[in-house]
Amino acid sequence: MPNLSLHGISKRFGSTLALDGVDFDLVPGEIHALLGENGAGKSTLMNILRGLTQPSTGEISLDGHPVRFDAPQDSTRVGIGMVHQHFLLVPTFTVAENLALASPDKYPPLREAADAAKRLGWSIPFNTQVSNLPVGTQQRVEILKALLGNAQILLFDEPTAVLAPSEVEELFIVLRALRLEGRSLVFVSHKLNEVMALCDRVTILRRGKNAGTIAVSATTAEDLAQRMVGGVSETVPIISSVKTLEMREQPHNTLLSVTHLSTVGGLDSVALHDITFTLQAGETLGFAGVDGNGQAELAEVLTGLRPRSAGRITLRGREISRVTPRDLERLGIALIPPDRQRQGLALTLSIADNLTLEAVNLPRFRRGPGGIFIDRSGLRAFAAQLAADFDIRADDLSQPARSLSGGNQQKIVIARALWHKPDLLVAVSPTRGLDIAATGYIHARLRERQAEGGATVLISTELDEVAALSTRIAVLYEGKIVGIVPPETPRETLSLMMGGRTAENTLG
Amino acid sequence: MAETITQAARILAALATAFGLTLLVILLAHQDPQAALSALASGAFGSPYAIAETLTKTIPLLLTGLGVAIAFRARLWNIGGEGQFLVGALAASALGAYVLKSLPAFVLIPLMLLAGSAAGALWAGLAGWMRTARGVPEVISTIMLNFIAAQLLSYLLHGPMQERAHAQPASEALPLTATLPSLWPGTTLHWGLLIALGMAGVVAVFLFRTRAGFALKLVGANPEAARAAGVDVAETRLTTMLWSGGLCGLAGAVELSGVVGTLYENYSPGYGFAAVAVALLGRLNPWGIFASALFFGALNAGSGSMERSAGISANLSYVLQAITLLVLLAFQWIRWTPRRVIVPESTP
Incomplete structure (x- = not known):
């Protein structure tokens, strides 16, 4: 009997469906990989299990009983712990203080943590400040935190991302030990070799959908790669219609x-x-x-x-x-950066400003001695022209860029990259x-x-x-x-x- | 447009809340609020002399407020307006009362103001350099530089810059040729008002009509996008700190030359700190800052008269100042909170 099962989980952020009817189950004593590209929905699914976000639709049940996780405390209470990719530790606190902070009870859970550490063969300096510990040890503290209250289900969000190769091996030994104790582990990753080496079953997420749950012994890394990036037969109609401008006869x-x-x-x-x-x-x-x-x-x-x-x-x-x-x-040369919100746009500035981030430096928009001034009406007209040319749908270009949908935000980035025909x-x-x-x-x-x-x-x-x-x-x-x-x-x-x-x- | 109206409404609501809280403080102190308020109002606007006094008090607040706002716009938390104000006054005093005191006014005064700005810019530039070169948070370094500036002032007033009689820790008074002319004869108002208003115009042009101002705004909004768009983020931060400190230093020089004349140990009644409230109440906009500097200037001018005629400590004006700042921050927080919870449309 599966002890945790998710049925038809969907999660909508604004106009985007991050998860679309995902089924997922976890049985005792397994390491279950959650595999997918960035943006496939892995973190969203983990956050739902942890109670950090709530699904738009769908059900979660534990040992057959429906459960709701409105806050992380709810999932802690039923024995779910999470090891975050970016550790949630207070760097200036000691290990013991961090554990006390995470404990649902009022007393510092030192004995419990020390027992767990001993079982796993770790020596943890409980009175050392966390910021003085190597990353691998910090992760062990995170694992101890997650184990508090004897959590039976542990979620690991890309735990190897921060580790050196030798530390990865050690982590795997620990994860296998935890499995041996009968706990179930969810292992989030996009690294195929890790999944093949460690896990029992694997669920592949692709664009927010479950692209299959299979036993690792019954698959290969190549098969997983293929499922992750798109099935053989799958086509997206708009893309496939135009296809192949012939490999043109180029003068060399x-x-x-x-x-x-x-x-x-x-x-x-x-x-x-x-x-x-x-x-x-x-x-x-x-x-x-x-x-x-x-x-x-x-x-x-x-x-x-x-x-x-x-x-x-x-x-x-x-x-x-x-x-x-x-x-x-x-x-x-022009760049369309990978993350429009981080590198492409200044979301609090107006759409017009965002369209002219580079254009303000063009000679034709410079005024005055040394070109220190900008031609504001010229730039406004330029922004309006770009918005029209690149079909950016906005009522008012003086609105902040964050008021736009993702597609229209990206069109700003595209417009800035392409207008000068790089x-x-x-x-x-x-x-x-x-x-x-x-x-x-x-x-x-x-x-x-x-x-x-x-x-x-x-x-x-x-x-x-x-x-x-x-x-x-x-x-x-x-x-x-x-x-x-x-x-x-x-x-x-x-x-x-x-x-x-x-x-x-x-x-x- | 609708945005402007809701913003104005928010500021008015914040001021009303602050006002209500201040009344509460007056009541708790067992004072008569009506007498207090009428004394406050007459001290700020009750006579031509009172109006001139309000405008005079507005000058340093406007200049330091502009300085702080420039830094805040680039998301640089310059809390060192106080120290920059002091070194600005020091530099002006050194030139005007000592080194160049025999020069004629039309050369001496501009030189003093220039020296004050340069000293303030240097002081803030030090923090800017530490931030860009070594990653030292400017919040901390500017606060520390405040203490250093205060100690430097104290040292100089006990040593090289002490007045001739060596009777007290104060500088030599400025000669008449180093004093800003009166703008309204018979009152305290001096030419500094025109300088401050002129700087508000310069700052507005700088922020809204120059490429450097655009870069400053972009660095404040998203430094990574700024870098990808070809902006030199470190250079922008450094020049922003220079501007910011320059204006605070100018404030110190103008106050010395226009009002005080003599440097002494608690030379600044906290203008550099009040500047934070002034800048935030003015929503970091130069003309908004003029309005808020006027508001705080009236408060300062009025509180003196409140103390004299209603027997309420002038410190009440600082209470009101602090309450206004806190209420504003609270209102700003109300504004930001709902936006924060919007999750970006792509999941990490």
Whole structure:
């Protein structure tokens, strides 16, 4: 008998359906992986289980009885604990103080925590300030916190994201020990090898829907990759309609050339290794891959937001390795950043301001000595023109950008990237989180730019999108290019490549 | 338009609440509120002299309020207006009463004001540099620099800058040639009002009509988007702190040259701190700040007369100031809260 089951869970945020009728169940003594791309709904599902957010529709039941989690305390009470990806510890408190803070009771639960630590073979310095502990130990404190009250169900939200490889092994040993004690664990991840190595069953989320729950022993990493990024037969009508501008007869006219490009990785970034490719005018090179394999880093290094450690980037034969964001427009490069709310827009500023973030620096909008003044009416007219050209639906451009829907917000980003017809466009997840209509519109604009002779580096975790827009597809895996293949390459092959196999191996 | 009206309504509601709370304080102190209020009103507006006094008190509040607002607009929490005000006055005094005191007024006064601004800018720039180069939070560094400025003042007044008789810790008085001319003969009002109003205009132009002002706004709204749009975030923050400190320093110099003449140890009655209330009540808008500086100026001027004729301590005006600030913050919080809970349309 499943001890926790979710039925038909949906969650709506504004106009977006983050979860769409998801079923999920958990039995005692299993590690159940929740696998999916960023934005697939994994965190939302976890937050519902934890009581941090409530489902719009659907039922949760525990041992057959319906339950409601209106607050985290409710889920704690029935024995659900969560280990957050970003630890919820007070850095200036000691371990003991943090445990006391998390305890539902009034007394510090030191004995209980010490027992648990002993069982798991840990030595925890209970009187040390948390900020002085290494990340791996901080995570153990989080696990102890989650175990307080003898929680039988533990949710781990991307627990390996913050760990070094050796620490990952140790974590796995602990997770297996917890399973042996009969607890059920939910393991959220987008890393296939971890799921294959650790888990018993896996539920794949794709665009907020359950794309299958299967036993790990009955599947392969390639199968999971394929389910994660989109089924073989699945097509999105708007995208597939136009397809393939022929691989045009180009005079051999290399626009962008990247050779032996590498970067240094960090705590939350992947290192790029020896990236080499060229791009002709009128070409779109799509970068496919499971999220977190160097896509964001590649976009940043191409647009000067991240330093490189080795290699060369040339645009029309000119070295641009030391480009900064300020130079982009002059060089004819534009960026559609991956996260419009973080890097693309200033949500509290007006729509008109957001449309002119770069345009204020154009000579034609400068006034006065040294161009220190701006031509406000000129900029207003310019913003209105862009809003009309890019179909941005707003009653009043002086409203703050956050009043717009996600699709219209993204159109602001697209408008700023495309109006000056850049020779090179770096587009990262240009349709993330958007509905079909907005996605179709943005694809049409990208295709139009391509037809005009612009070159595009398209980085997206949506395989459908990459396949529909690209003239060639490069697959990234762990910061390396596994291979560059034509867009007609079968999905199965691409999936294998996304799991790290080279193109030759998959074909041969 | 509707937004402007609701904002105005919110400010009026906040002021009314603050006013009500102040009445409560007066009642709790067993005083007659009617007598208190009429004394307050007559001290602020009751005679030409009172009006001039209100305007005179408005000047330093307007200048420091503008300075603080510029920083706040870039989400830089400059709490060091007080220290910048003091070093501005110090620099002006050093030039006007010591180094250059024999220069004619038309050269000396501009030089003093310039030196005051430069000193204030430098003082705030230090905090700005520590923020951009070393990541030191400007809230802390500007507060610390307040203490350093106060101690520096104290040291100089006991040492190199003490008046000739060495009788008390005060500076040499400014000569007449270093004193801002009167704007309204027979009253305290001086040319500083025109300087302050002029600066409000300059700040408005800077914020709303220059590229640097646009960059400042963008850095305040979203530094990451600013960086992606090619703005040099560190440089913008640094120049913002220079502007901010420059205005507070100018306030110190103008107050010295227009009103006080002599530096002494509690030279500033907290203008640099009042500036935070002035800037927030003015919604960080230069003309709004003029209105709120006028409001607090009237309060300061009126509270003196309240003390004299109704026997209520002038400190009441500080109570009212503090209550207004707290109520405003509370009202702002009411405004922000519902917006915060809107979840972004894409899940992380």
